[in-house]
Amino acid sequence: MREPPVKPIEWLGGSVRIIDQRDLPQAETHVVLSEAAEFADAIRTLAVRGAPLIGIAAAMGVAVEAGRWAASPWDVFEAKVARAIGDLEATRPTAVNLSWALRRMERVLDAGRARASPAKTAGSLEDEALRIYREDLDMGCRIGEIGADLIEDGFTVLTHCNAGGLATSGYGTAIAPVYVAHSRGTRLSVIADETRPLLQGARLTAWELKHAGIDVTVVCDSAAHLMLASGKVDIVFVGADRIASNGDFANKIGTYGVALSAGANGVPFYVAAPSSTIDVGIMTGDRIPIEERDGEEVTTIAGTRVVPEGVKAANPAFDITPADLVTGIITERGLFRPPFEIG
């Protein structure tokens, strides 16, 4: 496997180095985490963010904590590791990948109980955390290879939010096809929606594409529609937070509007996400709950209040895009085209 284009997280053996994403794009700050409480802080404060990356970081946090207590008696070891799992899980209760990764670590801890060897179990926990990390790299590469086949020389790709390397182990989902196409020598440009309110597109997608030497232009979210209508965009790639069995999907607020404009202007619109994003228990998008976040994310930008005191803001974090606006869904298992019957 090639080196990923960015390294938001790196296993150092007994500790982990992360990019503190709160400082991007002004500064690339690296922080070393060496106990579970530091991982929990990093996740809680959004120093690491992005559903896949949160899962990886939590698993590595458990492995680091296990290493710290590997010379202790089993009871102490087990209690410390179990507590780390609980503390990490409490950081971001809504992130699916977080509990998924921690359940995997918990199963390894449970399996170690029969032998009651802290050192051996700590080794197995480290193996599992690195397996989760490498599986994510594989997933990103596979999505990237499939998606890159859709990108022709000279294409301009539009994307919304950050479903890039910084949200994962390093390749991303929606951005992975861009990296693979670039590495194949395909000439391309990216238009990144700034993605209000938290500006993940302006801050993170722009940063990692510039870092990889890929041409990127930021636009206000509301300008994406003009870009699509005026022939400046050849293909759209977005990520997904949850995909229903019929292909309807939830993603960062604004994705639905982009899909409508792509559809109205004949621009292909692709969703790229790990297959774990597919929720087979949900048939249609209207069953996906939408998280409402604090209105202050809208009313205050960079410390300055931009909305009058006493005026409220609504801040839905996601919207639902109906399957009939989706040209194709890319997972590590392949490219699905409508009618979607996935999961």
Next chain:
Amino acid sequence: MREPPVKPIEWLGGSVRIIDQRDLPQAETHVVLSEAAEFADAIRTLAVRGAPLIGIAAAMGVAVEAGRWAASPWDVFEAKVARAIGDLEATRPTAVNLSWALRRMERVLDAGRARASPAKTAGSLEDEALRIYREDLDMGCRIGEIGADLIEDGFTVLTHCNAGGLATSGYGTAIAPVYVAHSRGTRLSVIADETRPLLQGARLTAWELKHAGIDVTVVCDSAAHLMLASGKVDIVFVGADRIASNGDFANKIGTYGVALSAGANGVPFYVAAPSSTIDVGIMTGDRIPIEERDGEEVTTIAGTRVVPEGVKAANPAFDITPADLVTGIITERGLFRPPFEIG
């Protein structure tokens, strides 16, 4: 005529009081302008903004300057007033209402030359400036009355940017129906798109509606689509910067995306603008030029750079909405429904 809901500009007799819109919403600062150079500064620095208001302010600036020189010989008077017209016109070369208002003032100055009485001509210039102001109030009231008939009790209105009182003499265009409906006792709420990059919705529309005691909620531009899809919006009103004969129109960037979502979800979408916005010389929207503004408006928010250094931003200020997405166009002359053959 009732008092307008806000007073962004007031004739004091020999001077003019404005609200400095750069300080909104944090502070309501009133500034008195008493010579043409101060008016030019106010327009250039966006202390007053909004196409109709710029025209009114420029006309009043000419009238104030004329008053200052009313006791001088005709040649001095004429030179000073002509220079004020030239200086005011140079402030915002693309604003149509600015040159339209200044041409009217120029014609009054020209008509005064035969009599060569500075005092009488200064009086006529004051009359003309106040006529432009009152015509705008009348226009806003008329649009408001027509539009208010479309707002039923309990409605939620969505609007984009600020086509409100602060952009005009006090009633606005797209917001005028809201004010009139409110004054009739119709219960209603407004959702204001924040309108990146300059946040006129968050800063100005929210401020003036709160000031008028009307319920308002701010959303990120990208959340408008979810609001429209989820049944939270009953009707959309937007302004226009230029309307082609076939009903295609230019308005603040993002308007086209709102129109697409309104159309896809069966929400009526109305354009409200003075009839002077109709450009009979342009048949279709694709002939309307789109102003590209400085990318720094996107990359830097409230003094903080949010896009990595070295990454560019595109910043189109307007987009074109095709007539087939427009339910109706309201001007002071009436409500036009498709097929539009206006002008």
